[in-house]
Amino acid sequence: MSTTLKRQPTISVDESLLYKVASKIGGEEAVKIVKELKKRGKATEEELAKETDIKLSELRKILFKLHSFSLVTSENVQDTKTGWLIFYWRLQEDQLKSVVRAQKRRILEKLQARLEFEKTHDFFYCNDKHCGRYTFEEAVENFFKCPSCGGTLQHFDNSKIIEALEKKIKMLKEELEHE
Numbered sequence: 001m002s003t004t005l006k007r008q009p010t011i012s013v014d015e016s017l018l019y020k021v022a023s024k025i026g027g028e029e030a031v032k033i034v035k036e037l038k039k040r041g042k043a044t045e046e047e048l049a050k051e052t053d054i055k056l057s058e059l060r061k062i063l064f065k066l067h068s069f070s071l072v073t074s075e076n077v078q079d080t081k082t083g084w085l086i087f088y089w090r091l092q093e094d095q096l097k098s099v100v101r102a103q104k105r106r107i108l109e110k111l112q113a114r115l116e117f118e119k120t121h122d123f124f125y126c127n128d129k130h131c132g133r134y135t136f137e138e139a140v141e142n143f144f145k146c147p148s149c150g151g152t153l154q155h156f157d158n159s160k161i162i163e164a165l166e167k168k169i170k171m172l173k174e175e176l177e178h179e
Helices: 013-040 045-052 056-068 093-119 136-141 159-177
Strands: 042-044 072-078 085-091 123-125 133-135 154-156
Touching: 013 042, 013 045, 013 056, 013 072, 013 085, 013 093, 042 045, 045 056, 045 085, 056 072, 093 159, 123 136, 133 136
Parallel strands: none
Antiparallel strands: 042 085, 072 085, 123 133, 123 154
16 A cells, blocks of 8 residues: 655745745735735736735735835836726845845844843842842832732842843844855
């Protein structure tokens, strides 16, 4: 008894990254749109809505999100019969690397700001893990009592957080240098 397995079509690394980025920007609907544009080359909003089963209003929102990240672009053509503008959308796969690079830079900035915050503050916590942690200033304001549960606040050692942030920042900087 032999069973044959169906082969899945192979997806290139860039194509896989394209779908992952589209998903982060606009969810599974964005992936459907990107796949359809990849297949067609260019398409109108109406054609995309029909092929993807996405409501036109939702499709437009997603297209504009993708456009804000430069993953898609539109070409406007005036219909000679009606005078209306027709938007033809196309994928800009060549922008994928710059989109990813820009996102990495934003993440790097946020991580650096977080690292600075961690390094310049002392933190306190209570034994209840649901309460969170508080800065020294917040702890003083509350007389070292947890504002959530009333427990006694204790010093929190954030050295492991600082170490993890520094490691991630170093890794991102190296990635950005080699791109």
